[in-house]
Amino acid sequence: MNTQNSDASAPSGTSPLDKFFAVIPAGGVGTRLWPLSRAAAPKFLHDLTGSGSTLIRATYDRLLPISGNRILLVTGEAHREAVCRQLPELADDDLVLETEPKDSGAAIGLAAAILFVRDPETIMGSFAADQVISPEDKFQDAVREAIHTAATGKIVTIGIKPTHASTAFGYIRMGAALEVDGAPSAHEVAQFVEKPSQEIAEQYLESGDYSWNAGMFVAPVELLLRHLKANEPVLYEGLMEIAMAWDTPDRVAVKNRIWPTLPKIAIDYAVAEPAADAGDVAMIPADFSWDDVGDFAAIARLSSAKEVKDVKVIGEGARVFTEDSTGIVVTDTKRVIALIGIQDVVVVDTPDALLVTTRAHSQLVKRAVDGLKAQGDMDVL
DSSP, X not given: OOTTOTTSSOOXXXXXXXXXXXXXXXXXXXGGGTTTSOSSSOGGGSOOSSSSSOHHHHHHHHHHHHHTTOEEEEEEGGGHXXXXXXXXXXXXXXXXXXXXXXXXXXXXXXXXXXXXXXXXXXXXEXXXXXXXXXXXXXXXXXXXXXXXXXXTTOEEEEEEOOSSOOSSSOEEEEEEEOOOTTOTTOEEEEEEEOOOOHHHHHHHHHHSOEEEEEEEEEEEHHHHHHHHXXXXXXXXXXXXXXXXXXXXXXXXXXXXXXXXGSOOOOHIIIIIHHHHHTTOEEEEEEOSEEEOOOSHHHHHHHOXXXXXXXXEEESTTOEEEEESOOEEEEESSOOEEEEESOOSEEEEEETTEEEEEEGGGGGGXXXXXXXXXXXXXXXXX
């Protein structure tokens, strides 16, 4: 192991919190936020809410009070420079660079494997880099409960209390309460449910037994890898081979040889759902506000940016004139943008691409990306 990273292994103290290591998967292009979010500059590298902090910086800072600098980050090689610029304190040994996207099973599985090789007693928590959460103290309380619950031999997910009958998220059905020291909210997970229809989502909301699945989970690395080995043995073997070489001079050569051969699968299918069927998954229901900033309507809702009359404006030095208009303008240029007599509009202006849509249609922006890709206009993607 590289001795420069003195925090690579958490001390095995009397509290499960001493064994905790946070993992931040920073992947995905965020195609519904095009042209602001691109393959070379995905949404987690942007300040999308006008808070003064990018999403990845905010995620890192939110975890520090729980994990200290025991944080592992998984992202694409193309984002190394930007990530290091935004997180200069991140140790090189704790930056995992993917040579190509392989979905969350490989990304989170590799993090678990690296941490297992360093210390088999580690409890890891996975928290995506592109989420907006508040208040942070409620989030941190939920994570601490999840760590205590994971220490009893569970993979623990944090369920978000639904605020409306959303069809955009998967759901978690809560089971019986568990008795766990340090985790008074812990429950069994009865079932993971895919994104429902509107009618079913309304039934879930009314029942009070369902939480949104935000993709956050906390688990002993040994237990997570045990389920990965049982369900995806090829993926498991490849990840363990990379992990064994991680803190050696062979890291890059082994990773570059094996990574392209790994199967693509989401961690939900590779681990979480089979583990739930085996009775190994618990949940902590949480009531902090959570948003995955999935489209420009979310940015308009979450942004603390200034308003020009009834139009929210995001962008340093933005030059916007409005008259009898509502909506949101996100600008990366100094071009003057004038809106006159247009309602609920979304305008995103960048040096080489302009998007004009409405909040109601903001979920459909991905179609523009697909269409441009089909036309061969890869330079703007």
